[in-house]
Amino acid sequence: MTGRAFSRRLFLKTATVATLGVGLAACRPIAPISDVEPAMREVTAAQVTDPESLEAFVLGAKAHIESITDMNVGAKLREGLKTEGDWKSGSTFLIIFLMNGDAFIHGNDRDAESKNLLGVEDERGTRVVEELFAAAAQGGGFVEYYDDGPQTAYAVEYTSGITGRQFVLVGGYSQDVTHVPITIADLPKPAVTASEVVDRESLITFVEEAAATYQQAVMSEGYSTLTGVRNAFRVEGGDWKIGSIYLWVVSGGGVTLFHGSEPYREGNPTDMVRTDSQGIKIAEELIGGARREGRKFLRYHYDNPAIEGDEETGSPKFGYAVSFQPPNTDQKAVTGSGIYLDTDGS
Incomplete structure (x- = not known):
């Protein structure tokens, strides 16, 4: 996106809509320029x-x-x-x-990725993201909004080459959304919560249920429940995270989808x-x-933040991971967690 303010005159001239009498102040979408040469589509952010x-x-x-069809490549878009x-x-x-309306990937604000921005208003009370969605639904278009000036x-909408699902891609939109609340799913209490993970069996139960919950979110229409589930998995002291007991999801090739x-x-x-x-290849195994x-299942050694002096050798840890298949693809994702073991291996 760009925070640059383009003048109303320049906007109207380049969009060739000056004769349409469009109320830009009301953030009405403008039809896209139709004669952009292919070379112009290679414009970089700078x-x-x-x-x-x-x-x-x-x-x-x-x-x-x-054009991206490999989940491992697509997963790298987040960074x-x-x-x-x-x-x-x-x-x-x-x-x-x-x-x-959930911000799935935000190029400038990681915290915004935990929020739904559909109701965000600009300085003149216009729901800008709603207008952007309307413009995208018409094949792509411009929206003028006000944030310290015009x-x-x-x-524009696009279709994922990995899952075939629809998304909206936006450039030029930047507002302070710190006031927007985080969306946290109200999930049923799991059979084993993070605080109750104490051994192999409880770890297995915890990961299996988390994996099923995450997979359901991925399978939801348009990933509609995914943001809420991801946020619920992050709540410290909640059912799904406490201290060193937390969940992660990676692509089959090891690119982190969620941490x-x-x-x-x-x-x-x-x-x-x-x-x-x-000598154990942790991630590969x-x-x-x-x-x-x-x-x-895997037993390995890893640096335990709670123990001083194990940075080189690591402390015994037990990991468990399960795979699942996202919709409309034969590629797999992996969900896992781990627990540090007592010195007796229990």
Whole structure:
């Protein structure tokens, strides 16, 4: 997106809608420019200077994202869209919305990814994201909104090349959404909560139920319940997280899709060849094993934050992971957790 304010005159000129009498102040969507040359669709974030280049930037991103068919590549978008480069340059970045208004990937605000922005209003009381969705539904279009002056955004729908599901891609939209509450799903109490994970059997029960809950969210229409479930899994002291007991979800190739303790890991690859102090390839055996076999147990050594002096050797830990298949794809994701063991191995 870009936080740059394009003048109303320039906006009308480049969008070629000056004769339409459109009420821009009301944030009504404008039809997209139809004669953008293919080369213009390769505009990078740093090259966005006006509405025409903004549209080209978003459409180029749309084409790129739709071409992704590998889950491991798609999973990297969560971090890739936040990284300075072709898709982000300072205040120019992108947002991917779920069709219910949840910010699925936000190029500039990780906290916004836990929120639904459909009801957010600008300085003049206009529900900007609603207008962006309306513009996207018409094949793509511009919306002018007010945030410390007039701003211009562009929105378009796209179809995932991995799952075939619809999303809305937006560039040029930036508002302070710190006041928007986090969406937390009201989930049934699991048979074993995070605080009750004390041994192998309780860990298995905990992970199995969490995996089923996460899979149901992934299978929900348009991922409509996914944001709430992810947020519920993050609540410290809640049913799904306490201290070192937390959940993670990765792609079959080890790219982090969700991390209950360290969200900054999401979109980043796991080191699949990393070994512990005993020579065990932790990720390959646990994640790869679950992907191939459906479920996997693994005992290994890992640095325990609660123990000083084990940074080099690690402390005994038991991990358990299960795989599931997202909709409309034969690729798999893996959900897991772990528990540090007592020195007697119990």
